[in-house]
Amino acid sequence: MRRPAPQPSSSVARVPGFRPLLAMSALGFSGYALLLPAAPLWAVHGGAGEGGAGLVNAVLMLATVLTQTTVPWLLRRVGWRLTMTAGVVLLGAPSLLFMATDQLGWLLGLSAVRGMGFAVLTVCGSSAVAALVDGPRHGRAIGLYGLSIAFPQLVLVPSAAWIAETLDFRVVFALGALPVLAVPFAVLLGRCLDGDAARAGRPVDDGGPGRGRVLLALVMPSLVLLAVTTPGGALLTFAPQFAGGAGAAVAGLLGFTAATALSRWGVGGLADRFGPRVFLAPLLAFCAAGLGVCAGAIADGGPRPVLLVLGMTMVGVSYGSLQNLTLVAAFAAVPARQHSTASAVWNIGFDAGTGLGSLVVGFIAAGTSFSVGLLTTAVVCVVAAVAVVLTRPSR
Numbered sequence: 001m002r003r004p005a006p007q008p009s010s011s012v013a014r015v016p017g018f019r020p021l022l023a024m025s026a027l028g029f030s031g032y033a034l035l036l037p038a039a040p041l042w043a044v045h046g047g048a049g050e051g052g053a054g055l056v057n058a059v060l061m062l063a064t065v066l067t068q069t070t071v072p073w074l075l076r077r078v079g080w081r082l083t084m085t086a087g088v089v090l091l092g093a094p095s096l097l098f099m100a101t102d103q104l105g106w107l108l109g110l111s112a113v114r115g116m117g118f119a120v121l122t123v124c125g126s127s128a129v130a131a132l133v134d135g136p137r138h139g140r141a142i143g144l145y146g147l148s149i150a151f152p153q154l155v156l157v158p159s160a161a162w163i164a165e166t167l168d169f170r171v172v173f174a175l176g177a178l179p180v181l182a183v184p185f186a187v188l189l190g191r192c193l194d195g196d197a198a199r200a201g202r203p204v205d206d207g208g209p210g211r212g213r214v215l216l217a218l219v220m221p222s223l224v225l226l227a228v229t230t231p232g233g234a235l236l237t238f239a240p241q242f243a244g245g246a247g248a249a250v251a252g253l254l255g256f257t258a259a260t261a262l263s264r265w266g267v268g269g270l271a272d273r274f275g276p277r278v279f280l281a282p283l284l285a286f287c288a289a290g291l292g293v294c295a296g297a298i299a300d301g302g303p304r305p306v307l308l309v310l311g312m313t314m315v316g317v318s319y320g321s322l323q324n325l326t327l328v329a330a331f332a333a334v335p336a337r338q339h340s341t342a343s344a345v346w347n348i349g350f351d352a353g354t355g356l357g358s359l360v361v362g363f364i365a366a367g368t369s370f371s372v373g374l375l376t377t378a379v380v381c382v383v384a385a386v387a388v389v390l391t392r393p394s395r
Contacts (some may be wrong), residue, residue: 012133012141017192020185021128022148023213024088027182028121030152030175031092035114036171036236037253038160039098039107040358045169046102046242054362059108061355062121063115065268066346071123072340080124081190087120088182091296095176099169117179122347123340125149130331130339131193138331142324143268148260150320158253171199217333218342220391221326222349224280229353231291231377232256234321235312236354242370244303251305252312259316260323267321276325276332277388283318283325284385290314291378299371313340318381323350 012018039060048055074083094110101107108298125145133141156175164172235256243249270279293311297304326349330342361373 020189024182024185028179029149031179033153033156058359060111060115063112064119067119080193084186084221088179090117098173127340127343139268139271143265146264154257195356215270221329225326225349226353230357233354233357237358248305255313256316260320264320276329281385287318288378288381295371297376
């Protein structure tokens with residue numbers, strides 16, 4: 001039989017396996033966060049334009065999305081321990097090879113390999129939350145897990161460009177290998193989860209009938225997530241370029257990542273108490289408003305740092321909150337045996353949005369301006385908010 005679910009009164013952090021999950025996720029996302037703004041800058045250093053710089057993160061996310069579709073199958077075939085160990089190595093080790101070249105073709109190839117590792121980390125991380133913690137506490141568990149991946153971004157995303165330009169790109173690339181240090185934690189977590197699966201006498205995700213209904217149930221949370229991560233990916237990728245200076249870029253990214261971390265953690269209790277759906281449309285509208293502030297801050301004659309920081313912080317509130325809420329909604333929409341499928345679909349929405357933001361806004365900016373690119377993503381958020389309202393289930 002499966003082990004009894006922890007009592008709701010116990011601390012989520014005390015659940016066996018949860019602390020190794022937090023450590024693995026923090027180290028893995030540290031490497032991801034450092035290269036997210038630095039790798040496109042390294043491409044520009046090698047002669048690439050805005051479109052080429054945007055391709056670096058777009059390829060990273062394309063490889064991530066393609067690999068995420070296979071992670072539930074990998075978990076069934078080889079188990080948690082081997083899958084997660086391979087993932088953190090693939091994410092971290094290629095960072096060291098960035099030191100060897102700044103030519104776009106090589107950077108795209110290395111980004112693709114890192115994307116494969118990132119796919120494993122993201123799907124396994126959120127799946128592990130659902131596997132370790134009982135459903136009534138998913139919001140709080142996802143909030144704590146989200147804090148472990150958002151805090152590295154809070155510290156490292158704003159400072160990555162500064163480290164690269166003030167110290168050396170090689171410092172960033174050396175630190176980008178931090179996910180490799182997560183191997184011991186991946187082994188510990190994998191041992192716990194593989195043991196649970198063996199005791200339960202069933203695979204992680206049985207891939208059984210009703211897959212079409214499962215995927216249909218996941219459409220709305222995935223589309224909401226896609227709508228908010230598209231502008232999020234654009235801000236993370238291009239803030240060093242449109243902010244007009246290192247100080248403004250650091251301040252804007254700090255506001256964005258701090259708001260993301262705190263809101264993703266703080267909204268967890270509200271999700272458990274009221275359910276996630278009531279918050280979706282208002283947060284999408286708030287994100288669109290923040291993007292409008294950002295677009296105004298960088299339009300017509302150069303950036304206005306105070307407005308830019310305000311707008312990016314507003315977007316960060318929606319970006320972080322909706323990550324938690326849509327994942328809670330995804331897990332609630334499917335049977336427990338298919339949580340790894342829900343995790344894969346949710347992560348595909350997240351990373352497809354990040355890649356689209358990098359690619360689409362980069363090419364719009366190359367033809368017009370970054371301001372127009374951000375306004376385009378604001379329209380996407382408004383359309384998604386209207387769709388949520390119109391598809392509200394009857395009571």
